[in-house]
Every structure is written in structure tokens, then in C-alpha cells.
Amino acid sequence: MLKNHFKIALRNLWKHKVFSFINVTGLSVGITACFFIYMYVAFELSYDKFHSKVDNIYRLVTDIKTPSETINTDVTSWAFGPHIKPEFPEIEAFVRVSGESFLVRKDNIKFQEDKALYADSNFFKVFDFKLLKGDAKTALTAPASIIFSETSVKKYFGDADPIGKTVLITGNAVPAIVTGVMKDMPANSQIKADLLISMTTLTQKFRTDIDDQWGNYGASTYLLLKPGTNPKALEAKFVPVIEKLNGREQRERKMAATLLLEPMKDVYLHTTRGGQEVGSMSNVYIFSIVAVFILLIACINFINLTTARSVERAKEVGIRKVVGAAKGELAAQFIGESVVLCIIAFFITLALSSLLLPVFNQLSGKVVSTGIFSNPGYVAGLFGLSVLIGLLAGVYPALVLSSFRPVMVLKGRFSTGTKGNMLRKTLVVAQFSISIALIIGTIVVYDQMSFMRNQDLGFSKEQMLVMDTDNDPGQEAFKQAISTLPGVKATTLSSAIPGGGHSGAYSEIENNKGDLQVANLALYFVDFDYIKDYGIKIIAGRPFSRDFLKTDTAQAMIINEQAVKLFGYTTPEQAIGKRFKQWGREGKIVGVMKDFHYHSLQEKIDPLTMRVEMKAFNKVSVRLSTANLPVTLAKIESAWKQYIPNKPYSYFFLDEFFDRQYRSEQRFGKLFFNFAILAIAISCLGLLGLASYSTYQRTREIGIRKVLGASTSGIVNMLSIDFMRLVLISFVIATPVAWYFMHKWLADFAYRIDIQWWVFASAGILALVVALTTISFQAIRAALTNPVKSLRSE
Structure with a gap:
């Protein structure tokens, strides 16, 4: 019987080739799109789930309350991790990580590694990143220990064993010992790095007092809690301990820190604080809905096309009923044909998915899957979905076809009735509602x-070339050398560029009541040409000027309009001449600049300060002419190699960045x-x-x-x-x-x-x-x- 049903199904499909092609194509395309979205959503939901202890790993974050605002930050102070661990038996281990850009050299090979992380020695105890060579317990213990990823290590050592070998890091050529090689970090990890450097390198070599800097926020801190620990109860215990350890300093600085715990498995999609890499749960929801819609449309399409052809099979059904075919047998026959059609669609879907997966990975901007057969569960699920669609989508056409009255059909009268027409129209309305x-x-x-x-971003980013000098001592000479090139319109030095991050500075600025008001403000260190070269408008006071060289390099500050509002002034002019204290400097506000978007447009413009600090620059910005651009770039590269020879030459254009x-x-x-x-x-x-x-x-x-x-x-x-x-x-x-x-x-x-x-x-x-x-x-x-x-x- 099954063999007979299968033969009839194939004959009918072959007899109506165009119909079968349209029906199978529509279904295959719908299932393929749904399958791709499923893989994308599954990938997004899988972030950080590969850690075996992920249910007990929490990110420690901070709410910093000042008299001016409450800052919800994704980092903690450097002191929190090492000081609170001994206070709480619930904490099994802590690890701090901090992103860094490192110049790494071995002989004549040198690269600027932008994806580097300082990491505490417990890194491999807390996280399940795989170490291919080296001892996970000790690899990040000693100062100047470095671990490469399996990809990055080849740039320096090829296929040779790097363990115990020395490389030079930073512009000061600090020797570092290779203590491990780790497997490339998974794509679905919010923590990503091409190399790890022991945290003791920072705390014992570069910044020896940082472990006790309670007010210096810059470390991403993760806690591994013991099983059974209640994170909310632990959060409540943080309050008296922070008061004991740092309460006096916080009161003096008028800043209060509240520590909170975020489950690591929720950080990527659910945090509102940011991080090294974050996703969007809204996008996951939207794509999930779109997948359901596309699948629904494909099923509706299948039903409508099948019932549309049912008229042509009315006489066949009538004859088969006259010769004794039962209604159940006819229904089974047509449901079977539906399933056969869906199985054919399944194999076409496999072919389409394999062919289009690289394109989909490129569109999504991440490798959501290396191949559809890399996860057998995907293929099994796809087959099950195809059969289920065949069964569900085939039920209505089967019931319609098997319910024909043979006498009426053979007389030439056939109608599926008002209800059938209404259902089909309803399905089309549903399809086009989704499409619209x-x-x-x-x-x-x-x-x-x-x-x-x-x-309008409030600054000019066109034809602006940016180079990171890593505070190389030759940067000033390099700037002077390229400023005379024919294709160079302007050059400026700074610590930051729009869209490229900034420092956060504990600040005290005189408010409209005459008091010094505490706030944590964004800070750019800039030279005298920065404001002019970037086209930032001064709306009150004056820009920095070499005519005031002595005072502007030590006692002058420029703020933006948002800072004016924060300190209670109704007009920019009212802020001119007001006092400030910031990072060991004291002076007066000399100018107010018009707000510009130094973040992306996804974030509101926050208060911003600018100061001239000649030793804090690490970026050169160059305004170029479009004429003879390749020649100008070649001359800039030549000057770079002359004045900054120890650092590899690299650049980017600000508009693209x-x-x-x-x-x-x-x-x-x-x-x-x-x-x-x-x-x-x-x-x-x-x-x-x-x-x-x-x-x-x-x-x-x-x-x-x-x-x-x-x-x-x-x-x-x-x-x-x-x-x-x-x-x-x-x-x-x-x-x-x-x-x-x-x-x-x-x-x-x-x-x-x-x-x-x-x-x-x-x-x-x-x-x-x-x-x-x-x-x-x-x-x-x-x-x-x-x-x-x-x-x-x-």
C-alpha cells in the first residue's frame, strides 16, 4: 500500500512539473531562510555557555553615585577584586581582565597586537579557554608572562615551540617569556584576545600601586562563586565591606560605589552597561519572529497551491471513491504526497544551506556555523521540521480532496464551498499582512x-587619517615632519578621537552656586590645533592657544554644552572663568565647545572636558587633500619609519572608523x-x-x-x-x-x-x-x- 501511495505521489508530481517546482521551491526557500535564522539565533544565545562553570560565574559591575549623576559602568576599580576576595568565603576565585594594545617584537618581526588582555592568574581556573601548551595553573603567575593564541603565535615563531622563548613588549622593549599557547577563543565568547599578559606585569612592573587604587575604574572583574551561593544575598554583603575598606575615601571624594553581580551567561544579550562585545536581545526576538513568519508564509503558500490544484484532481478522487476507496485512504494518500514534497524540499534545503552558508556568515558578520553538517542535530532537526510541515500543511488539502462527493464531481459540478474560499482568503491576508x-x-x-x-556629528571626519603612536617619544618630531608635506592640510596630537573611547576623570568643577561639584567626566587630552583641525565650534570663551602656552598647558579647561547644563549654568558664557580640579591640575574654564558626538548616535552626548597635557598624547590625526593621495600616504609612511621605527606603520580613516x-x-x-x-x-x-x-x-x-x-x-x-x-x-x-x-x-x-x-x-x-x-x-x-x-x- 505504501509503495503504491509513493508511486502515485511521484507520478502526480512529475505530471505537474511546473506546479511541483513552484511548490517545492517556495517551501525550500522558506525552510532554508528559517534554518539560517535558527542557526543565527542559536549562536547568539550560545554566548559563553561553553564554560563548564558558567552558572556560577558573575561579572562584577559598579554603580558610581556622585553629586552630579549615577554612572552605571561595566567595570570595577582595580582594588575591588583582590581586596574583597578574602572577605567572602562564597567567592571561590576572581579574575580581572583589561584590554590593551601591545607592541610585540621578536627579532625583526613586529606587530601591534590590538586584541591583548591583561589577566589574573586564575584566568584558566574560572574560564574554560583551552591551553594547548603550558601549565594553566602557573602560566599567568610571574610578571612578564605572555600567552599567545595558536593563530597569533605563528606570526612570531612559525611552527617552532615558543615555550620559554622571549619576546619584547611595549615601546620600551620589556622582555616577556612565552609561558603558553591557547586555542583560539571561540567566536561565541564575549571575552576575546589574541594574547594574554599576566596581571602581575601591570601590578609589579608598570603600575605598582594599581591594586590599591579604589578610585581608578578600568578592570572587568569576574567572580567564580561557590555552588549554592545566592548572588543577591552576596550583593547585600558587599555594602558594609566596601564601607570598611574604602568608606572614608569615598566620603572624601563624594563618590559612593555600589557593587552588583551580572550572570555571565546573560551579559552578552541582556546587559545595559556594555562590554567587550555585546549583542541585542531585541534583534534575537525580531529574527525569531521573522523566522516564524517566513515558515508560516511558506506553509500557507503550500496549502493554497495544493488546494488550487485540487480542482484538477476532483474527477480522480470521484472515480477512486466509486471503485471503493475509503476517505481515510484518500486522506493518507494526499498527506503522504505532502510529506514526499516536503522531503524533497528538505534535500533541496540541505543543498541551498550548504551553498549559501558562507554568504550568510558574511551577511551576519560572524561565523554562526562552519557547516550545516558540523552539528548533526541541525540536520536531524531540519528533517523533523520538514516532515512535520508536510503532515500539518497536508491535512487541510487532504480533508478537502477526500471529502468530494463523487456523484457531484462526476457530473461536472465541483465547489469547495464558502468556508473553503474564506479560509484561503484569510491565509492570503495573513501572508500579505506579514509581508507588508x-x-x-x-x-x-x-x-x-x-x-x-x-x-551632523558636530565635527569634521572627512579625509582625516589617524595613526596610533602608542606615546612614542618620536611622535612630536613625526608630526612636525609630515605637517610640511604638500598633501597634508593639518596635523594634531591627542589622547582620543571621536568614536575611539576616552578617559574618565574624577573632577571637581565650580557650579552655579559657587561650590566645587564632584563628577566623573569624559576627558580628552588635546594639543593646540585639535579643536580647529576637527572643526569643533567654540560657542563661548576661546580655544586653547599658544599665546597662553604656560597657563593653557597646566591651568585651562574647555567643556561642552552638556557639562554646562550639568553644573547648573543657563548659558555657556556663565561657565567661563569657573574653577576646576582634575587629576592633579587646578585652573579655570577658558572655553565652551558646542556638543559633538564623540560616541555613536546610539548613545546620548555626555559631559566632556578637554585639557592640554603634552605627555599624554598617543594619536596623530592628519587632514589630507584628496589630490595625489597615494603619494602623500607613501611619504607619511616614510616619515613614520624614520621617526617611529620601532612600531609597525598602520593607519585608518576616521570616517570609516x-x-x-x-x-x-x-x-x-x-x-x-x-x-x-x-x-x-x-x-x-x-x-x-x-x-x-x-x-x-x-x-x-x-x-x-x-x-x-x-x-x-x-x-x-x-x-x-x-x-x-x-x-x-x-x-x-x-x-x-x-x-x-x-x-x-x-x-x-x-x-x-x-x-x-x-x-x-x-x-x-x-x-x-x-x-x-x-x-x-x-x-x-x-x-x-x-x-x-x-x-x-x-
Whole structure:
């Protein structure tokens, strides 16, 4: 019996090749898209889950309260980890990590390693990063110990054993011993590094007092708690201990720190504080919904196409019932055909997934999977999903086909009834509601991305070349040498660039009441040319000037508009001449600059201070002319090698660097767009099926109308109008739903667009055009059919 059913199924599929191709293609594309989204979501949810002790690992974070604000930071002071560990038996181990950029040299080989981490000796006890060579217990104990990743070590040692060998680190050429080689850190880890350097290198060689600096916040601290520890109860215990260890200093500085614990497994997707790498739970939700929508559309499409062809099999069913076929047997036959179709779609999905996975990895910006067969569970799940879709999607067509009344069918009268028509129309409305919502979402995403790219940032980033000198002693001479080159318009030195981070400084600034108000403020160290060269506007007072060389290098500060508001002044002019104390310097505010976006547009502009500190510069910014750019770059490189010979030459353009901050949103937009296109294409197939079904049922009506003189355009309009109503109903349903979800998505941006009416109008018009184009193909074909053929059966 099964063999007979299988043969009939294959014969029917082969007999109707075009129908089978459309149905299988739509289903395969839908399942493939859903499968890709599943892999992406599974990858995002898997971050840091590979650590065996992840349920007991917590990130220690800090709320810092000052008289001016409460700062919710993702780091702690350097002193917290080593000082609180002995106070709490619940803490099994702690580890601090801090990102660093290191110049590493071996003989004539030198690289600037931007993905380096200082790490405490417990690093491999807390985390499950695999050490391929070396002793995990001691590899990060001694000062000047260094561990390379298996990829980075090859740059210096090739295939030779590096253990015990020496490399030179930093511009001062400090000898460091290679104590280990670790496996490359997984892509789904929020902690990423190409090399690790023992924390004792920092605490015993470079900054010997840092372990006791309670007010210096810069370390990411992780705690491994003993099993059964209640993290909330432990948080409450932190309060009296911090008071005991550092209460007096905090009161003197008017800063109070509250320690909180974040589960490590939740940090990547759920933290609001930031970190080395963070994701978006909103995007995970959105893509999950899109996956369900695409799968739903594909199933609806399958049902509509199958029932559309059911008319052609009505007589077959009637004859089989007359000769004794039971309703259950017929239903099983048609469900079996549905499953066979889905199994074929499964194999096509495997082929499509294997072929398109590299493209999807590139679109998503991360390797979500190295291959679909790398995880057998994926393939098994995909097969199960295909069979399940076949069973569920085949039930309704099977019931319709097996319920035909043979007498009526064989007389030539067939109708599936009002309920059947209503169901099919409802399914098309559901399809196009989803498609229109996705069109609206795509337009909003691209509009927001365009807004962020074209927003006035308050500074000039075009043709600005940036080089990191790592505070090399030759940087001033290098700046002077390249400033005379023909293609160089301006040069400036600083500690930071817009979008590239900044220092946080404990500050006291005179407020509108005449008191010194404590605040933790962002700080840029800049030279005299920085403000002019970056096109930052001074709206009160003056910029830094060499005419005031002695005072401006020690006693002058410039603040932005947000800082003016923070200290209670109503106009920028009121802040000029007010006192400040910051990092051992005292002086007066000499200028107020207009706010500029020194973060991305996802973050609001915070108070910012600038000071001239000649020994704190590590970046050279160069404004270039577009004429003869390759020649200018070559001359800059030549000067670099002359004045900063110990550091490898590298540079980037600020506009590209700043735009890089929006890569995750851009990738989200591209993925969203591609999945929206797929959903619309599959919806059109479903609409084509329903149009085919409708025109077949009205064949004789069309023939009679043509005999009575109806024009082709009149018949096309008659057949199209019902479907246009369905699209309009879909538009009414989709608009408020899409507005709600996209409004929630935009809420994550500090600076965002307002969703305009034209977005909805454009989506509605586009949906109507796509639907009309799809329907017109079938309608025109029916309208041009010879009426004699249409009426022959009467």
C-alpha cells in the first residue's frame, strides 16, 4: 500500500512539473531562510555557555553615585577584586581582565597586537579557554608572562615551540617569556584576545600601586562563586565591606560605589552597561519572529497551491471513491504526497544551506556555523521540521480532496464551498499582512541607518587619517615632519578621537552656586590645533592657544554644552572663568565647545572636558587633500619609519572608523531586507496559487462574459479587484503592528528618526504593485483564453 501511495505521489508530481517546482521551491526557500535564522539565533544565545562553570560565574559591575549623576559602568576599580576576595568565603576565585594594545617584537618581526588582555592568574581556573601548551595553573603567575593564541603565535615563531622563548613588549622593549599557547577563543565568547599578559606585569612592573587604587575604574572583574551561593544575598554583603575598606575615601571624594553581580551567561544579550562585545536581545526576538513568519508564509503558500490544484484532481478522487476507496485512504494518500514534497524540499534545503552558508556568515558578520553538517542535530532537526510541515500543511488539502462527493464531481459540478474560499482568503491576508509589516520594517531600518550616516556629528571626519603612536617619544618630531608635506592640510596630537573611547576623570568643577561639584567626566587630552583641525565650534570663551602656552598647558579647561547644563549654568558664557580640579591640575574654564558626538548616535552626548597635557598624547590625526593621495600616504609612511621605527606603520580613516560602530545595525538591516524579500516572494507564490484557483473556478463565467462583449481589461479588473481588497485588508492589519514593533526597536537609539506616514504609504503601494503584478499574469491569461474552450464543457 505504501509503495503504491509513493508511486502515485511521484507520478502526480512529475505530471505537474511546473506546479511541483513552484511548490517545492517556495517551501525550500522558506525552510532554508528559517534554518539560517535558527542557526543565527542559536549562536547568539550560545554566548559563553561553553564554560563548564558558567552558572556560577558573575561579572562584577559598579554603580558610581556622585553629586552630579549615577554612572552605571561595566567595570570595577582595580582594588575591588583582590581586596574583597578574602572577605567572602562564597567567592571561590576572581579574575580581572583589561584590554590593551601591545607592541610585540621578536627579532625583526613586529606587530601591534590590538586584541591583548591583561589577566589574573586564575584566568584558566574560572574560564574554560583551552591551553594547548603550558601549565594553566602557573602560566599567568610571574610578571612578564605572555600567552599567545595558536593563530597569533605563528606570526612570531612559525611552527617552532615558543615555550620559554622571549619576546619584547611595549615601546620600551620589556622582555616577556612565552609561558603558553591557547586555542583560539571561540567566536561565541564575549571575552576575546589574541594574547594574554599576566596581571602581575601591570601590578609589579608598570603600575605598582594599581591594586590599591579604589578610585581608578578600568578592570572587568569576574567572580567564580561557590555552588549554592545566592548572588543577591552576596550583593547585600558587599555594602558594609566596601564601607570598611574604602568608606572614608569615598566620603572624601563624594563618590559612593555600589557593587552588583551580572550572570555571565546573560551579559552578552541582556546587559545595559556594555562590554567587550555585546549583542541585542531585541534583534534575537525580531529574527525569531521573522523566522516564524517566513515558515508560516511558506506553509500557507503550500496549502493554497495544493488546494488550487485540487480542482484538477476532483474527477480522480470521484472515480477512486466509486471503485471503493475509503476517505481515510484518500486522506493518507494526499498527506503522504505532502510529506514526499516536503522531503524533497528538505534535500533541496540541505543543498541551498550548504551553498549559501558562507554568504550568510558574511551577511551576519560572524561565523554562526562552519557547516550545516558540523552539528548533526541541525540536520536531524531540519528533517523533523520538514516532515512535520508536510503532515500539518497536508491535512487541510487532504480533508478537502477526500471529502468530494463523487456523484457531484462526476457530473461536472465541483465547489469547495464558502468556508473553503474564506479560509484561503484569510491565509492570503495573513501572508500579505506579514509581508507588508516586513516591508515597513525594512524601510524604517534603512531610514534609521541613513539618518545615522548623514547626521551632523558636530565635527569634521572627512579625509582625516589617524595613526596610533602608542606615546612614542618620536611622535612630536613625526608630526612636525609630515605637517610640511604638500598633501597634508593639518596635523594634531591627542589622547582620543571621536568614536575611539576616552578617559574618565574624577573632577571637581565650580557650579552655579559657587561650590566645587564632584563628577566623573569624559576627558580628552588635546594639543593646540585639535579643536580647529576637527572643526569643533567654540560657542563661548576661546580655544586653547599658544599665546597662553604656560597657563593653557597646566591651568585651562574647555567643556561642552552638556557639562554646562550639568553644573547648573543657563548659558555657556556663565561657565567661563569657573574653577576646576582634575587629576592633579587646578585652573579655570577658558572655553565652551558646542556638543559633538564623540560616541555613536546610539548613545546620548555626555559631559566632556578637554585639557592640554603634552605627555599624554598617543594619536596623530592628519587632514589630507584628496589630490595625489597615494603619494602623500607613501611619504607619511616614510616619515613614520624614520621617526617611529620601532612600531609597525598602520593607519585608518576616521570616517570609516566611525561608521564601523554601526556595522551591527547595518548587518541587521541587510539580513532583515533579504528575509523580507524572501517572505514577499513566497507570498506572491501563494497569491499566484489562489489566483489560479479563482480563475479556474470562474472559467465558464469568463467565457460567457467574453461572448457577451466584455473586454480583456474589464475581465482583468474583475478578477483583480477581489485580491486588491485582500491586500488592503492586510495593509490595515499590518500597519499598527509594524509601527509598534519598529517603535520599540528605535527606542534603543539615543538619536532616532520619527516614523513618518510615507513609510506606511510606500509599503502599501509597493505591496499593491507586487500583488497586482502577480495576479495580472494569471488574469490576463484567463481573459485571453478562447471562450469556445471555456464553454465546451457546458
